[in-house]
Amino acid sequence: MNKKIRTGIIGASINNGWASGTHIPAIEHLDEFELTAVGTSNMPSAKKSAEAFYADHGFDNMEELAQHPDVDMVVVSINVKEHYNAVKAVVPAGKPIYCEWPLGSNTEEALEMQEWIASAQLPNAIGLQARQxxxxxxxxxxxxxxxxxxxxxxxxxxxxxxxxxxxxxxxxxxxxxxxxxxxxxxxxxxxxxxxxxxxxxxxxxxxxxxxxxxxxxxxxxxxxxxxxxxxxxxxxxxxxxxxxxxxxxxxxxxxxxxxxxxxxxxxxxxxxxxxxxxxxxxxxxxxxxxxxxxxxxxxxxxxxxxxPHSLYNDSGIVLNMAQAYRKFAKDIQEGTTLAPTFADxxxxxxxxxxxxxxxxxxxxxxx
The missing domain is CATH 3.30.360.10 (Dihydrodipicolinate Reductase; domain 2)
Structure with missing residues (x-):
């Protein structure tokens, strides 16, 4: 069995209802992942959020989160106007990236972000979880x-x-x-x-x-x-x-x-x-x-x-996210492209x- 994919979430604040209500519960239900790091806009919030979500590390710097040896994959779950800078900060770490939809504030940003990912040959997924x-x-x-x-x-x-x-x-x-x-x-x-x-x-x-x-x-x-x-x-x-x-x-x-x-x-x-x-x-x-x-x-x-069966009665908000994560895990571990990508x-x-x-x-x- 493959080891768990240690995940860092940029935007995993206790004040971010989307990340805390979807990404984190999905990860908690899946054997393939574990949450090891959270990133927020300031250290007091990062530390408080890390404690709340049982993550080992809290960051107020996106580059440091992405570069940390306890992080294998990075999730970008923040306001769309910050996606471009977040992905730009994460790509040099050479790790798989899952970014919320919309990818960029406009198509020009999205194209550039997709080019970064393609050049670095990084596994990537876009948060279009309705497909799952x-x-x-x-x-x-x-x-x-x-x-x-x-x-x-x-x-x-x-x-x-x-x-x-x-x-x-x-x-x-x-x-x-x-x-x-x-x-x-x-x-x-x-x-x-x-x-x-x-x-x-x-x-x-x-x-x-x-x-x-x-x-x-x-x-x-x-x-x-x-x-x-x-x-x-x-x-x-x-x-x-x-x-x-x-x-x-x-x-x-x-x-x-x-x-x-x-x-x-x-x-x-x-x-x-x-x-x-x-x-x-x-x-x-x-x-x-x-x-x-x-x-x-x-x-x-x-x-x-x-x-997992534990999510079968979920309305779909967490279920769909978990199914998207599970497909992305295969993409990371086996080189497939089951999850929708930045190109999509x-x-x-x-x-x-x-x-x-x-x-x-x-x-x-x-x-």
Whole structure:
């Protein structure tokens, strides 16, 4: 058996709800990994977080964390505006890197980061963990096996209550286009990646975006800020298999309905639904094949669960992360490329660029 991969997480603060609620529980459930180091913005926080998460080391310097002999792999789980500098600091250590999505604040940053990784030939993974969700994997295989026959069309609708006209101080960056973390890149990125992973890439698309909330009230500090991001995104296009596709992503919905993906084929239908964005799990599947008279619930086979049994009842937030980590462990130890990589991230950044360009120019984009 391979030794455990000693992991250092940049951003593993007790105040970082994402890292502490996903990365750290996933590592705790997996035999392949152990958390040995945490990095935060200052030493008091680093020491406190290291103690809370039972890590041996706390750092306020990214280079020192990456270079430490007790760290075999580095995870970057901080604000997207800091990803570029973090990856730049970590690459010289010559260790595998897992970075949260979005990879960079823009495509230029993402391309440069991918070039660093490729030049150093480092195992790398991007945090597009929805691909590892059992439901997403199962739908991908059902389509490949011809469950619905020829895919005629697919439509995806996501509505969330956030990223509209109300937020707080900690989420203020989501409304600043320059930062690169917003409704299109975060919610759109995760969902479009899963959509194309299951169904195939867009070959052409048109997009319309709108900003229904020009200002955001930060309720905890009683401040109103200008908003430079969109809260309505609509995409139509064609996929590589010839299917027609439509995607509607909207934020700031008072009574949000979550996610619905409908896939229609000439012999059947699949419907995937969830209460929130696709990477958060809680997926429900219904389908009807060529011999069915109506839609029925589809049970996901156990083979699609690679995470430990202790996570089988998890909604998916930790489960999907654990499955992503398990695939990345194989990539590190066996030289495979099972987890999505920085190259996949660049491809997704380019897709989002095409969406923005179409929305800004009114011109159809061909990919």
């Amino acid at each position: 969700a059992p439901a997403v994997q199962y739908v991908k295989d059902l389509l490949a096996e011809g469950y619905v026959g020829k895919v005629l069309s697919a439509n995806l609708k996501i509505s969330i209550d956030g990223m509209g006209g109300v937020g707080d101080k900690s989420s203020a960056y989501l409304y600043d286009r320059k930062v690169g973390g917003n409704l299109l890149t975060i919610v759109g990125g995760h969902n479009l990646d899963a959509f194309t992973y299951m169904l195939g890439d867009f070959t052409e698309l048109s997009a319309t975006t709108a900003q229904q909330f020009p200002e955001v009230e930060l309720v905890d500090i009683q401040k109103v800020i200008k908003k430079t991001t969109d809260d309505q995104i609509m995409i139509t296009g064609k996929l590589t298999n010839g299917a027609a596709a439509s995607v509607h992503i909207q934020g700031g919905v008072k009574h949000q309905t979550g996610l619905t993906l409908e896939i229609f084929g000439d012999n059947g239908t699949i419907v995937l639904s969830a209460p929130a964005s696709i990477q958060f799990g809680s997926h429900q599947l219904r389908g009807a094949g060529s011999t069915d008279n109506e839609l029925r619930e589809l049970t996901i086979p156990d083979a699609y669960y690679s995470a 991230a660049v491809k997704l950044h380019l897709l989002l660029d095409a969406v923005e360009k179409s929305a800004q120019t009114g011109e159809r984009q061909y990919l």
